[in-house]
Amino acid sequence: MAENNTITFYDLQLASGCTISPFVWATKYALKHKGFDLDIVPGGFTGIMERTGGKTERLPAIQDDGKWVLDSWLIAEYLDETYPDRPRLIGSEGEKILTQTLENWLWKTAIGPWMTCFIKSYRDRSLPQDHQYVTESRERMFGNTMENIIIGREDRLPLVPPQLELLRTALRQQKWFGGDTPNYADYRLLAVFLFCASVADTPVLTEDDPLRDWIDRGFDLYGGLGRHEGMSPLFGLKLREGDPEPFVKDAAKMGGGLVSRNTGPKSTSEETAHLKGEKTTA
Known part of the structure; x- marks a missing residue:
């Protein structure tokens, strides 16, 4: 079991120290979800075999009191099986x-x-x-x-x-x-x-x-956890004339019965009016 509540975590990083791999990001979050502290072993794409003592050429990887676990899904399953008293990651x-x-x-x-x-x-x-x-x-x-x-x-x-x-x-x-x-x-x-x-x-x-x-x-x-200084802003995309609408701004236009639950005519009136081409009252 994790000594001092700490698990060794092999990171995959950019020059800024920011994590790069989505699989490694998911594992980092999974460990924090379980309440563990991380003993981070830094490094990039080259030298993984050397850092892990020949255990793997790909990351993520963790060591839990000497036990090696590889692959992000296997790590998540291991954490749930080994620490069932902590918040579960995967419910079923x-x-x-x-x-x-x-x-x-x-x-x-x-x-x-x-x-x-x-x-x-x-x-x-x-x-x-x-x-x-x-x-x-x-x-x-x-x-x-x-x-x-x-x-x-x-x-x-x-x-x-x-x-x-x-x-x-x-x-x-x-x-x-x-x-x-x-x-x-x-x-x-x-x-x-x-x-x-x-x-x-x-x-x-x-x-x-x-x-x-x-x-x-x-x-x-x-x-x-996801606010590393080496990361860039995701928001601020400037659209040009002719670019598609970035998202549906009127939920009723989604249609298909997915937007709202039917609890009677009032709950579906806006979507029904849209389908009929009628204007809705405020």
């Missing part, structure tokens, strides 16, 4: 599956496009000794040079916010994805925005995006 197998499904969607929707916009700053912000590895591995991944990959990003950035309406809809109904308090689903999804803030050199969401409340509260958790 069904909750885990739903979280993984939503995370996979968010990666495709946001991280993929954002990576093509910020891959050069991703490299430039990494530790000097990591530049060659990041350049070669990411250019091989995308099949192009970093300079070419980011071309046209000003056209791609405005396309991402409208695709995030699923998150906004869920958060209109509740404070966290965990309900009244955050759970591992919140941390896995927040990790996408934490990653973006660590590498973005220009904002990705408009100032008035409804996601701001949840993101700001998430970044403020555990004494401002």
Whole structure:
């Protein structure tokens, strides 16, 4: 069991000391959720095998009184199994599956496009000794040079916010994805925005995006865990003429019976009027 309430945590950092990997971010939050102090082993992409004594070439990784646990999901499950008296991260197998499904969607929707916009700053912000590895591995991944990959990003950035309406809809109904308090689903999804803030050199969401409340509260958790000085502002995206609306500003236009619960005609009148093309009374 964790001696002195401390677990050794192997970080993956940029030159500023800011965490870069979404998986490592999620693990950092999971450990704080469980109430642990972190003995952080710093470092970047190169030298992971040396730092971990040959235990792994990828992070996150933790040591709990000599016991090694690898992989962000396995770490979360280990923490719940080993410390059941502390707040749970994952409430059920069904909750885990739903979280993984939503995370996979968010990666495709946001991280993929954002990576093509910020891959050069991703490299430039990494530790000097990591530049060659990041350049070669990411250019091989995308099949192009970093300079070419980011071309046209000003056209791609405005396309991402409208695709995030699923998150906004869920958060209109509740404070966290965990309900009244955050759970591992919140941390896995927040990790996408934490990653973006660590590498973005220009904002990705408009100032008035409804996601701001949840993101700001998430970044403020555990004494401002997500407020590292090396991170960039997420909010402040300037839209150009012809760019799509960044989010649905009239919830009734969402339709599909998802916005409000049917408790009688009064609860559905606004949406019904919209579907009929009628004006609603104030």
